[in-house]
Amino acid sequence: MVSYSPLTAELKAIIADGLSPDSSIVDRGNLVEYSSDASTLSYLPELVVLAGNTDDIKSLIELANRYNFPVTPRGGGSGLAGGCLPSRGGVVLSTMGLDRIERIDTGNFIMKVGAGVISLKVREAAEAAGLFYPPDPAGMDQSTIGGNGATDAGGHPA
Structure with missing residues (x-):
């Protein structure tokens, strides 16, 4: 250790x-x-x-x-x-202070966000841009995109 x-x-x-x-x-x-x-x-x-x-x-x-x-x-x-x-x-x-959605590239289906962005905000921003963000982690209104990536949280597999 x-x-x-x-x-x-x-x-x-x-x-x-x-x-x-x-x-x-x-x-x-x-x-x-x-x-x-x-x-x-x-x-x-x-x-x-x-x-x-x-x-x-x-x-x-x-x-x-x-x-x-x-x-x-x-x-x-x-x-x-x-x-x-x-x-x-x-x-x-x-990482909660890193809470900005910096860019949404609808042509390449890319969103650049800070690790502290709440997952639900990512979904809402994607929807507003005509895109769909499919992961559905529990507590989507509390979990952050960085935490989802770090723990492989994304909801139930299809």
Whole structure:
């Protein structure tokens, strides 16, 4: 099993310095909100980063590699598998701030969206553009497109 470094006050400051003003950090009192999902599992993170852009995610992952701390990505927290829970401690990386639908290309059937876009919003945007988004994960009004991809959630196969 891999051994990780704990997040010291100095390391938390380094993480904060590496983030843009678009991102923020949750520390201490509000960590419980990020310690569980829809399952019965619970693991308290040492720190939560609310990513505001992909550059902040890149910076956080580079710091994690340099300082040897775990990063657990988290979308809407609606999963039942515990995949968004920090079982090894470290940082929970919330992608909920990456909630923009950037582009819909109807000619190529492509939609470029942030990982934090709610799945139902993807379906509604596709429909408004004359397209159909067929996946139907449970909790479509809560689950994010990033979480669906990370956990292979898409509803019952046909």
